[in-house]
Amino acid sequence: MIYYMFRRILMLPPVMLIVAFIVFGLLYVTPGDPAAMIAGDQATPEEVERIRIAMGLDQPFYLRFGFWIWQLARGDLGTSIFANQPVAQMIGQRIGPTFSLLTLSLIISVAIAVPVGIVAAWRKGHAIDRIITALTVLAFSLPVFVVGYLLAFSFSTSLGWLPAQGYVPLSEGFGPYISHLILPSVTLGVSYAAVLARTTRASMLDVLTQDYVRTAIAKGAGPRVILYKHALRNACVPIVTVVSIGIATLMGGSVITESVFSIPGIGRLTLDAILHRDYPVIQGVVLLFSASYVAINLITDLAYTVVDPRIRY
Amino acid sequence: MNHQASPPCVATPLRAVELPSRPLVIRKVLKFIKRHPQIVAGASILLVVALIAVFAPVLGTVDPRALSVTKRLRPPSAEFWFGTDALGRDLYSRVVYGARISVSVSISCAFLSCLGGTIVGMISASGRWADSAVMRVMDGFMSIPSMLLAIALMAATRGSIGTVIIAITVVEIPRVARVIRGVMLALREMPFVEAAIAAGSTTPKIIIRHLVPAVISPLTVQATYVASAAIIIEASLSFIGAGTPPTIPSWGNIMADGKALWQVKPQLVFIPAAFLGLTILGVNLLGDGLRDALDPRMAERS
16 A cells, blocks of 8 residues: 555656656757747747747757756746746746636536436436436537637626626635636536546446445335445545546636636636747646646546545555 | 348338338328337428528528628618528528528438447457457546547547538547447357357458347437537537637527617528527437437337
8 A cells, every 4th residue: 555655656756757858859859940839920039049048949858858957956937038037936826726626627627527427327217317427418418608609698798797808816705706607617517527427427336336325225225325424435436547647638718718718727828828929828827737637647546545435455 | 040030130110111101001001100200300300401501592582691881780681581690690591591500410420420339349349459449448538528639639620511520520539439349348248249259250351240230220220319519519519609610600609690680670580590499400300310210229218
């Protein structure tokens, strides 16, 4: 067990090194001069030269990569070409709204999807199961921004219940903070919740056919005891896996959700970076999200041993 | 030596339709619709979208890029079925031509990802050393959220449809490779492969005669997942301005154009959105149906 944890944590640096290599290498596998590409079509030769030197492009690849990793190890994500500001600082200023959005979205999705999946599995083949299954396919088929406009149009433009633009920090009161976050969080969570509900249903169905569930029914246990005590606890490993793997979807979707709801978070930073071809910022954002994702998955794997005592490594 | 009997049987349900005599054909078709409503619904939606894409020029469209300053933001009418956008372009023509982007991007990505994923998966399954090396790299790719990897790829290249397709393919290859590797590793242990080796079959022959047929059905299912993801990623990238160049009408681009005015003119956003959502729904229905039909073990579970 300790050995397993140790091995898993030891595997973290190589994976992150590969991720860093991919993110760093992308700029160089594409044909053409990266400096000229970043500078854009209207750049003067001096500007191209300035970017070349700023990014260290005048040095060989392995030296640049080594230096970059060295900087990363010290927490330096580089400097933005356009804003001329440290990338780490730029991300730090915008992490708040994105973090709130991701957290709330995760909570709402899990709180809705898991019970819905359980109900569908319990009532397999009934009308309610068919409706839930159809809804999950539909929810899974709508891109984040389509859901965003649908919700904003219904609950903001038409009904006027919730604001659909902007972000209010928590320091200005919980009411405005949460009301600005509800629509974006639900938007972001819809396809994630759909996948989660499907997994919950499939995994519960798997467990509900087991002998010990039949035994529990035979001895006269009520549906609540069977579902929560016998079935859900045994079904929860695949569910927890999907909760954690699906966070990648949430992270990617947050960029687009922030664009629909004008939230000044990491997504806005990324969009501006794309517009200005500010590659160091994009590198920083991708690395940050990937590192968090890898860390979350590691924690989940270790949490299995708590959730399911049968798992022994 | 009856080793041929086991692997190819998974693909048979689909061939059941091609039969000669007429009433029997109709009966078979009806039976097929009843047994696989998802496949039929999904395939019908996709057929319509594909026809729209192919016959875009003859569907009563005008030049989707033609600007007209005097005809800006017209409501839907007999002349402009869906109205016009902020630059006076005919929305109906733009949406119809937009189908071409989604269809071509999804087909190319599905094909390229399956090809690349199969090659990588087979390399990975071929040896111990290759396996750990390849899978570590694939783990690295899969540690990057796919939308962000696509964004990074697009930021590192010049925007064009080609680079969008390459970006999505790079994102999807690791997922396909994992599935193929899994199937391959399981197959390697199968008695019929051992029997073939014992019978003196050569390695290429084993791969072509025994392994490829077994890979076809998981690959078909993966292809639909890739196609669905490709449409979503292309539209999302275009929507945030990092995808298909803005001069080309794709559904994501049309929505990005309508973004500023969507509260006043909701049709500028919701008409392309409806086409987009319906197409993805079609792909997903087809994918789920195929998975249920081709992999009965999975069908029982979900």
